[in-house]
Amino acid sequence: MGNGRIAVVTGAGSGLGREISRALLGAGYRVALAGRRADALAETADGAADALPVPTDVADPDSVAALFEAVRSRWGRLDLLVNNAGVSVGGTVDELSFADWKRAVDTNLTGMFLCAQQAVRLMKAQDPRGGRIINNGSISAHAPRPASVAYTATKHAVTGLTKSISLDGRAWNVACGQIDIGNAATEMTLRMADGIPQADGSVKAEPTFDARHVADAVLYMAGLPLDANVGFLTVTATAMPYIGRG
Numbered sequence: 001m002g003n004g005r006i007a008v009v010t011g012a013g014s015g016l017g018r019e020i021s022r023a024l025l026g027a028g029y030r031v032a033l034a035g036r037r038a039d040a041l042a043e044t045a046d047g048a049a050d051a052l053p054v055p056t057d058v059a060d061p062d063s064v065a066a067l068f069e070a071v072r073s074r075w076g077r078l079d080l081l082v083n084n085a086g087v088s089v090g091g092t093v094d095e096l097s098f099a100d101w102k103r104a105v106d107t108n109l110t111g112m113f114l115c116a117q118q119a120v121r122l123m124k125a126q127d128p129r130g131g132r133i134i135n136n137g138s139i140s141a142h143a144p145r146p147a148s149v150a151y152t153a154t155k156h157a158v159t160g161l162t163k164s165i166s167l168d169g170r171a172w173n174v175a176c177g178q179i180d181i182g183n184a185a186t187e188m189t190l191r192m193a194d195g196i197p198q199a200d201g202s203v204k205a206e207p208t209f210d211a212r213h214v215a216d217a218v219l220y221m222a223g224l225p226l227d228a229n230v231g232f233l234t235v236t237a238t239a240m241p242y243i244g245r246g
Contacts, residue, residue: 003028006075007222008067010058010115011085013040015186016136016214020082023215024222025050032071034058034115035085058085058111068118077126080222081119083112084136086154093149101150108154109161116165116176123174130173130226134218135162139182139234139242146197159232166231175229177221182236184211198241207237 007024011017013035024031025048033041034056041053054070057063071078089104091097116133123131141159144152158178165176183189185208195203214235221230236242 005029005079005222006032006071006077007080007082008032008034008071008078008115008119009082009084010034010056010111011136012044012053013037014044016181016184016211017082017084018044019186019211019215020084020218021051022046023212023219024080024082027219027223029080030075032067032074034067058115059106061114064111064114064118067115068122072122078119078122079131081115081131081133082136082218082222083115083133085111085115086136086138089150090147091149092147095147096149104150104154108151109157112158112161116161120165120169120172120174123169124172128173131175132222132224132226132229133165133169133174133176134221135165135176135178137162137178137180137232139180139236139240141178141180142234143242146199162232166229173226175224175226177230178232179214179217179221180232180234181214182234182242183208183240184214184235185209186211204241206241207239209235209237 007029009021012021012033021031021044030050032052032054034054035041038055045051045053054067056067086108089100137158138155140152141155162178189208192206195205217235
């Protein structure tokens, strides 16, 4: 029997978004799957009756509003938003194009803001009131990699967004936390095995870990009662060069 809770996961068409979405479905959630590609969302859903694929551009306010209206129309409420959609854009501050900077900001920061805005509006208006938002931060919310100015800046900003939502949501029983992830094994981290530039100028292979552990962590955060919250949780490959980076 399902737990009856309603979730939205952005970036649900691949990688961590797919892993988290399937874990939530397996735990009895009804899940709206948001992402750009309808075919990828359908693959994530894999025929699950409690999955609702909604093609969405998180950087477009109208598209985001349509996503949350679809959730309200289908299920009448929202208990959980997993703000996961993001893009990795490389480049040093002097070389990065404005177009790439804007793409990172639009998706990684503005997209999270727009989704959180719609989620909080719905959570405040529903009965019973409240819900939870989990933002996907990154190790880059704490320490940058070389040539990652746009990604690092947006992920640092996500931390501020998380804190502000957590504070603003208190009066409405809306909890907000952040999961900062380092080297979970997805399509995006395949290149780790070939070597990644380090702060000292060297290139070294880095370890990864099973992305299912990220989904398990999200399930733990999401499963707490609304009078408890994990503000920040960091999960990395044990031997990842993060502590002591540089």
